[in-house]
Amino acid sequence: MKAVVMAGGEGTRLRPMTASQPKPLLPVVNRPIMEHVLRLLCRHGMTETVVTVEFLAPLIRNYFGDGEDFGVSLTYSAEETPLGTAGSVRKAERELGGDSFLVISGDALTDVDLGEMVRFHKDHGALVTVGLARVPNPLEFGITIVGDDGRVERFLEKPTWGQVFTDTVNTGIYVMEPEVFEHVPPGQVVDWSADVLPELLAKSAPVYGWVGRGYWEDVGTLDSYFNAQVDMLARRIDLPIDGFEVSPGVWIGEGADVDPAAILHGPLYVGDHARVEARAELREHTVVGSNALVKSGAFLHRTVLHSNVYVGRGANLRGCVIGRNTDVMRG
Known part of the structure; x- marks a missing residue:
């Protein structure tokens, strides 16, 4: 059909x-x-x-x-x-x-x-x-x-x-x-x-x-857009998530670079070729898009980053969606 x-x-x-x-x-x-x-x-x-x-x-x-x-x-x-x-x-x-x-x-x-x-x-x-x-x-x-x-x-x-x-x-x-x-x-x-x-x-x-x-x-x-992210990460939807589940609820895409000193609390997703520096903290229900960069000391919780987003040192993001090709500086 x-x-x-x-x-x-x-x-x-x-x-x-x-x-x-x-x-x-x-x-x-x-x-x-x-x-x-x-x-x-x-x-x-x-x-x-x-x-x-x-x-x-x-x-x-x-x-x-x-x-x-x-x-x-x-x-x-x-x-x-x-x-x-x-x-x-x-x-x-x-x-x-x-x-x-x-x-x-x-x-x-x-x-x-x-x-x-x-x-x-x-x-x-x-x-x-x-x-x-x-x-x-x-x-x-x-x-x-x-x-x-x-x-x-x-x-x-x-x-x-x-x-x-x-x-x-x-x-x-x-x-x-x-x-x-x-x-x-x-x-x-x-x-x-x-x-x-x-x-x-x-x-x-x-x-x-x-x-x-x-x-x-x-x-x-x-609200429904963000809820869809949460439901995917919580596996309430029978659809595949691309990447590797490196620990329960923590998904890492192809070519992503996550520093061992980064703090990860799933469920969360880091996209293809994204980079998360040391001492950056990603909390529950966070999605980091492809080619995004999260600098050291940044804090993300219930946050969705689209592709090619830059998050500066010490930035604090909670409950937000950041569109593609955006720079979020320190603060």
């Missing part, structure tokens, strides 16, 4: 980090979110993928190329203007070859069993299967009610607490039959959850909901 990775969003709630790089390229434990998504697809045998791009599209193309380095084959479908979640996939219809396909966001972190979701879809003869997750606070998402047979009965976008009647939310992961494009006019702004799915329900089309048992995080805010 082919997959569509939606990677055209601007990620406005994560600015300024997303002002000069697309949200799918934001690193979670030193690898872009979309790279984690492609690895998950590959794990479940979905190696032919169409990537929909719009905002800062050349950066995504330049990083992932044709996908060979990531074990997949990538083609790209570019939007001149945003077409919405359904409109963007409709534009890529030709690349999907008229077969069933899976849609997944390139900027959400998950380890759900996509193979199980596909089997559910086929077993129930669905036109659309909606991937659902249980969350403690559903206010930010569209909630979904399903019947005992798994058929979707109702959607409600962005509910108030008085309207919350379930904790299952739409993850934006779908398995679909090509006939769904009959409900998506080409070249128009169309959204799956706001436009297409309500229309299908009104017509009693076979739309089913599948509740995944794994991890799912939207990564739409700074």
Whole structure:
């Protein structure tokens, strides 16, 4: 089965980090979110993928190329203007070859069993299967009610607490039959959850909901972005961490130089070719990006450094994210 990775969003709630790089390229434990998504697809045998791009599209193309380095084959479908979640996939219809396909966001972190979701879809003869997750606070998402047979009965976008009647939310992961494009006019702004799915329900089309048992995080805010780092380091997500686990919870990337006199309290990660000098202290839930330099006497706790960051002597960083190519001087 082919997959569509939606990677055209601007990620406005994560600015300024997303002002000069697309949200799918934001690193979670030193690898872009979309790279984690492609690895998950590959794990479940979905190696032919169409990537929909719009905002800062050349950066995504330049990083992932044709996908060979990531074990997949990538083609790209570019939007001149945003077409919405359904409109963007409709534009890529030709690349999907008229077969069933899976849609997944390139900027959400998950380890759900996509193979199980596909089997559910086929077993129930669905036109659309909606991937659902249980969350403690559903206010930010569209909630979904399903019947005992798994058929979707109702959607409600962005509910108030008085309207919350379930904790299952739409993850934006779908398995679909090509006939769904009959409900998506080409070249128009169309959204799956706001436009297409309500229309299908009104017509009693076979739309089913599948509740995944794994991890799912939207990564739409700074808090959720940081939580994703913590969850990866705590191994709450069944996704690989690149590098070597030199002691419990302490991961060191290829070519990294950590002085034996540096103080490390995991879980933490030091990226490829990064350098941590003597008497620097890295505390829990810290990520040091590739080619970063942490000077002697610096203190980092619950801090994420992107690539090529310089942290000066005696700097004290707590609970922060430092964007790429940034110098943090003494203080």
